[in-house]
Amino acid sequence: SQQGEEDPQALSIQEGENATMNCSYKTSINNLQWYRQNSGRGLVHLILIRSNEREKHSGRLRVTLDTSKKSSSLLITASRAADTASYFCATGVRLYSGAGSYQLTFGKGTKLSVIP
Amino acid sequence: DGGITQSPKYLFRKEGQNVTLSCEQNLNHDAMYWYRQDPGQGLRLIYYSQIVNDFQKGDIAEGYSVSREKKESFPLTVTSAQKNPTAFYLCASRGRVRGTDTQYFGPGTRLTVL
Numbered sequence: 001s002q003q004g005e006e007d008p009q010a011l012s013i014q015e016g017e018n019a020t021m022n023c024s025y026k027t028s029i030n031n032l033q034w035y036r037q038n039s040g041r042g043l044v045h046l047i048l049i050r051s052n053e054r055e056k057h058s059g060r061l062r063v064t065l066d067t068s069k070k071s072s073s074l075l076i077t078a079s080r081a082a083d084t085a086s087y088f089c090a091t092g093v094r095l096y097s098g099a100g101s102y103q104l105t106f107g108k109g110t111k112l113s114v115i116p
Numbered sequence: 117d118g119g120i121t122q123s124p125k126y127l128f129r130k131e132g133q134n135v136t137l138s139c140e141q142n143l144n145h146d147a148m149y150w151y152r153q154d155p156g157q158g159l160r161l162i163y164y165s166q167i168v169n170d171f172q173k174g175d176i177a178e179g180y181s182v183s184r185e186k187k188e189s190f191p192l193t194v195t196s197a198q199k200n201p202t203a204f205y206l207c208a209s210r211g212r213v214r215g216t217d218t219q220y221f222g223p224g225t226r227l228t229v230l
Contacts, residue, residue: 004158033218042120042206042221043159050216088158092217104219106151106158 004032004089004107012113019076021110023089024069030102031092032065032072036085037109043088046074081116119143120222122207127227129194129201137192137225139207147210148190149219152176152203159206165190194227202229 007022023032031050035043049056049065049072056063062075076083090104119142129135141148147166151159161174165184179198184190190209194201204226208219 031216035221040204040224040226042122042223043208043219045218045220048216048218090159102217103161103164106160108156108158 004091004105006087006089006107006110008110009108010111010113012115013079015079015081015114015116017079019079019083019112019114021074021087021089021112023072023074023107025072025089025091026070027091027093029067029091030094032063033090033092033104034061034063034072034074035088035090035106037088038085046087048092076112079112079114081114084112084114086111120207120209120220122205122222122225124225125223127225129227129229131229132196134193134195135227137194137205137207137227139190139192139222140188141190141209141220141222142188143209143211143220144187145209145211145220146187148184149208149210150174150180150182150190150192151206151208153206153224154203162192162205201227203227 004023004025033048034046037043047058049063060077065072086109088109090106092102094102121140123138149164150162153159160176162180163182165171181193206224207222
C-alpha cells in the first residue's frame, strides 16, 4: 500500500538552480522522511520531519510539512550535478500505540537530473 | 550504505529454484526489514523483524520466507512460489538519529530470473 506520492515524477534543472519536489499522502502519519537513491544503489536517509513540525533544514535541504493538506516538500538549493538521483518520501506510522517502531511506506520517487 | 551488507550484488536464478539473499548488519540494531523495488517504483515491504526469533509479514510476503536466528543477520529466501521475482531487493535496519528512529539501507541485490 503506497501512501506517499511524489510530484513531479521527473525533474531536470541546470546546476545552481533550486529543485523542489512534493509529496502527498492520504492518512495520518507520525513522521515523514526523505531518502535519496543513486542509480542501482541503496537508499540514503536525508531528513526526517515529525508530524508536529512544520519546517526543517539540513545543509542545502529544506523540508516542509503541512499536515492539514497532507503534503510535504523537499527543496534542494544551489543544486549540483552530484545531486542527480531519485528522491523518495516515506511516511512513518507507528505499528501500535506506544511503540518505538513504525512502518515506512514509500512513494514512487522523483527522478532529479542536474545538468552541469 | 552504513554498516549493512547485502550479498550477492547480482543474482541469477532459473525458474523453479529457491534462492537466498543475505543481509548482515554490524550496527547492533534490533529491527531489520526487506523491501522489493521494481523499475520506476517505490519500495514495498516484504517482511520485517523487530527482534531476534520474531518476524512479521509486510505488504507482499507471498512467495518469500525469512529467518532471524541472529541479531546481525536477516536472510530472505525467494521461493519458487513467487511468480514474478525479478526485482531489486533492499535490506534495512532501524536505528536512532537525533532521538528518532530511521532506517539504514544496504546496497541491494538485483535478482534476475532466467
